[in-house]
Amino acid sequence: MATLKQKLAKESKRWLAVGVASAALGLVVMSQSNVASAADDPSAETTQPAAQTQDVTINQKTSTNVVDQNGNQLASQSSPSRFDLTVMDSGLITAVRDSDVKGQITDKVPAGSKLDSVTLTLTNTGKNASTVVVSYDENTGIGNVVATSNGQTVDLQKQAATLGTREEQAQAKADATAQAAAYIRNYVTNSGDTYTTSITNKMDPKKVNLVNQFITDLADVHVTYKVTVPTPAPTTATTPTTPATTPIPEQPHTVPTVTGQTGVTVTEQGVAAKGQAVYAVRGLYMYNSRTFAKSARKTYYAKQTRVNRPMFVVTGYARSKTGALRYIVRDVNHTKKTDGWKGYITANRTFVVPVYYRSLPKSRVITVINKTGVKAYKNVNLTGATKHYRKGAHLKVAKIVTHHLTTRYVLSNGTYITANKKLIIAGRY
Secondary structure (H helix, E strand, O other): OOOHHHHHHHHHHHHHHHHHOEHHHOEOOOOOOOOOOHHHOOOOOOOOOOOOEEEEEEEEEEEEEEEOOOOOEEEEEEEEEEEEEEEEOOOEEEEEEEEEOOOEEEEEOOOOOEEEEEEEEEEEOOOOOEEEEEEEEOOOOEEEEEEEEOOEEEEHHHHHOOOOOHHHHHHHHHHHHHHHHHHHHHHEEEEOOEEEEEOOOOOOHHHOOOOOOEHHHEOEEEEEEEEEOOOOOOOOOOOOOOOOOOOOOOOOOOOOOOOOOOOOHHHHHHOOOOOOEEEEOOOEEEEOOOOOOHHHEEEEEOOOOHHHOOEEEEEEEEEOOOOOEEEEEEEOOOOOOOOOOEEEEEOOOOOEEEOEOOOOOOOOEEEEOOOOOEEEEOOOOOOOEEEEEOOOOEEEEEEEEEEOOEEEEEEOOOOEEEOEOOOEEEOOO
């Protein structure tokens, strides 16, 4: 009997093949159409009249829009493509007489804004109506593929959550994210804050070959870029104003392409830089290989309370055979026997997040949670101690600053305190 994991893999492959196998063309090949030729049908009579053909023109649309965090539309574009086809009565394409393939659009993230997510939607409204929605969230580092056809829906992330063990669930969810990123990559490329959507990214448009596809399989392509637009600080002639709270930008860094694997352009901003500290918010394994097999496990880190979460320093990157990103890390849990161990852990932000805060709390208050308290210092490098604060102390913070690959909070009196999440927590507790 097939295991849940095998069933999921089978279903996922079936739907991904159905929904996005022809991603570079902008086609959704839903060829479950029960159309067969006389040669394939043993009951067909040789006296049946030959199939008739006709010439048709199909228009395919590629479109994009940019929306802000409140759903307001900032930009919208569309670019049509035309296909002159010869088709049989069944809708089977027998020849491409001419085509005008455009389907390329360039969008730019507004200055000062941050890309939050990319959503790709492939829609076929023909006889085999179907919709495939592929999404990637920059903030969580999670991607998903949801395919709907004939009233049935398959959601890869939801199916991953039904697997038997936590490890199988985590692996399947990571693989779903890698699949989503790969399909978006078929359409979307970027250079800095400029993003190009194209149905011809992977092929020469002069060599488009739709023969043996069905005209009902031509799909419209739509990409939505969701961005966070910073709110300007209020100004007034008589009343002093408080600067707007904005997250510290990610330190520029590059996730290198691993030999034999392809880098994921749209996830680059969501990963920790080399040298940054991360900690596990859920239970996870360390492996001695980028392939997360049971035989490659080195040790298991159980889920811990916030102050005891296992911590690692990122020393490099790798990718699994399916493209899932891994961190190469060094264990820095100095009181544990694993201190100094090196290996591979998942880079999925459901399991691993940065140790240091990168933004101010809305309340401008933090609470000390370290059992031995924390100290405030005169200098940003945490030298020149001025005061000790006990566990439970509530401290007002004025701003947040970077120091190498870490961050510090500046208290209202101008002194510096760590922004390590294992030692303090944002808000009043």
